[in-house]
Amino acid sequence: MRMQWLAGAVLGLVCGVCTAQVSTVAPTLAQTPPMGWNSWNHFAGKVTQQDVKDAADALVKSGMRDAGYVYVNIDDTWEGERDMTGVLHANSKFPDMKALGDYIHARGLKFGIYSSPGPKTCAGYVASYNHEQQDADLYASWGVDYLKYDLCSFIPLMDAAKAAHPNDPDAGNKLMKDAYAKMRAALDKTGRPIVLSLCQYGWDDVWTWGTSVGGNLWRTTGDIEDSYKRMSEIGFSQGPLAKYAGPGHWNDPDMLEVGNGGMTGDEYRTHMSLWALLAAPLLAGNDLSKMSEDTKSILMNKRVIAIDQDALGVQGKRMSKNGDLEIWSKPLSGGAAAVGLFNRSSVATTMSLKLSEVGIGSPSMITDLWSGQKLVAKGGEIKAMVPVHGVVLLRVEP
Numbered sequence: 326m327r328m329q330w331l332a333g334a335v336l337g338l339v340c341g342v343c344t345a346q347v348s349t350v351a352p353t354l355a356q357t358p359p360m361g362w363n364s365w366n367h368f369a370g371k372v373t374q375q376d377v378k379d380a381a382d383a384l385v386k387s388g389m390r391d392a393g394y395v396y397v398n399i400d401d402t403w404e405g406e407r408d409m410t411g412v413l414h415a416n417s418k419f420p421d422m423k424a425l426g427d428y429i430h431a432r433g434l435k436f437g438i439y440s441s442p443g444p445k446t447c448a449g450y451v452a453s454y455n456h457e458q459q460d461a462d463l464y465a466s467w468g469v470d471y472l473k474y475d476l477c478s479f480i481p482l483m484d485a486a487k488a489a490h491p492n493d494p495d496a497g498n499k500l501m502k503d504a505y506a507k508m509r510a511a512l513d514k515t516g517r518p519i520v521l522s523l524c525q526y527g528w529d530d531v532w533t534w535g536t537s538v539g540g541n542l543w544r545t546t547g548d549i550e551d552s553y554k555r556m557s558e559i560g561f562s563q564g565p566l567a568k569y570a571g572p573g574h575w576n577d578p579d580m581l582e583v584g585n586g587g588m589t590g591d592e593y594r595t596h597m598s599l600w601a602l603l604a605a606p607l608l609a610g611n612d613l614s615k616m617s618e619d620t621k622s623i624l625m626n627k628r629v630i631a632i633d634q635d636a637l638g639v640q641g642k643r644m645s646k647n648g649d650l651e652i653w654s655k656p657l658s659g660g661a662a663a664v665g666l667f668n669r670s671s672v673a674t675t676m677s678l679k680l681s682e683v684g685i686g687s688p689s690m691i692t693d694l695w696s697g698q699k700l701v702a703k704g705g706e707i708k709a710m711v712p713v714h715g716v717v718l719l720r721v722e723p
């Protein structure tokens with residue numbers, strides 16, 4: 326870690342803004358995948374300051390904060406206009422950002438915000454292009470702890486760079502990397518440890534360079550939707566990216582849809598189990614002030630959260646696939662493993678797991694993480710009925 330810090334400091338001195346920016350202020354941020362709430366999936370452009378305060382209160386009251394959900398992240402549409410000095414002001418939906426930050430912090434939570442490296446955000450609001458340091462300073466003055474930096478209107482600038490350098494097919498991507506490194510440097514200059522979330526939908530294999538520009542997490546795909554089809558398309562495609570994730574730098578298959586109403590309980594358990602196996606950030610995206618008991622039990626299953634947050638920080642991957650039946654596993658600290666038996670078909674099906682394939686031939690304990698029951702293997706195998714679009718998630722102890 327110290328070496329990483331030194332390397333970052335030296336690179337910062339040598340090249341200023343360049344594509345090898347390691348955070349010098351916050352080398353220990355996001356040691357486990359960030360957990361919290363984000364306004365976009367439920368509130369989208371309608372989010373207000375009151376909604377965010379309500380979310381903060383609900384995180385505390387529901388027990389989610391104590392289960393690990395600490396970031397309260399405002400997504401797009403909080404931005405107003407810049408004044409004569411270039412300082413950005415929030416719009417009328419957010420009358421007092423400093424007070425909002427204080428409100429969030431007073432509840433033992435952390436404050437997240439959203440912008441774009443381009444002139445506008447994805448929803449067309451004012452963004453940080455040419456005002457990076459000014460915006461970073463503003464966020465720090467409000468007590469911001471997390472920035473989601475969404476590419477969107479930077480894309481035309483990348484296209485212009487490509488057109489200006491026809492012999493350099495990478496000109497656009499270089500500009501993008503520099504834009505992310507520039508914001509990392511600006512955040513660091515504030516002296517406040519701020520998590521940087523790269524949102525550029527997985528372009529140019531971001532997982533191979535996200536860490537080098539100081540990203541703590543990076544979106545690997547386009548937007549999630551509250552449907553089994555889209556959630557499973559994203560989640561089940563993440564296996565090959567496993568080796569790029571680790572403490573401080575995570576693959577982000579997008580925010581959770583649990584509780585938004587478009588999937589069955591079994592489908593949401595699949596969503597949560599898969600994200601936990603993927604060591605994905607767990608950013609709830611529902612209206613926390615109106616949660617059913619089922620939603621709470623999915624978001625707050627501590628056994629499942631422990632899989633996501635396991636200190637080893639290894640992302641899981643697919644072990645086997647037999648038609649619509651898939652087995653995924655994730656190594657855990659202490660030699661344990663999490664195993665998910667997923668049934669993507671539309672018929673409830675019995676699935677079996679050979680424990681030798683997990684590398685733990687004689688486990689001391691096997692727990693079904695959704696029911697909490699202990700299971701006993703027969704002939705070195707576990708058999709379980711897996712519901713339609715559902716999962717049986719196991720923890721296997723050596």
Ligand code: GLA
Pocket residue numbers: 365400401446447448475524547548
């Ligand atoms: C993009 C992002 C979403 C959300 C919206 C906001 O689509 O991928 O997660 O932030 O912008 O406009």
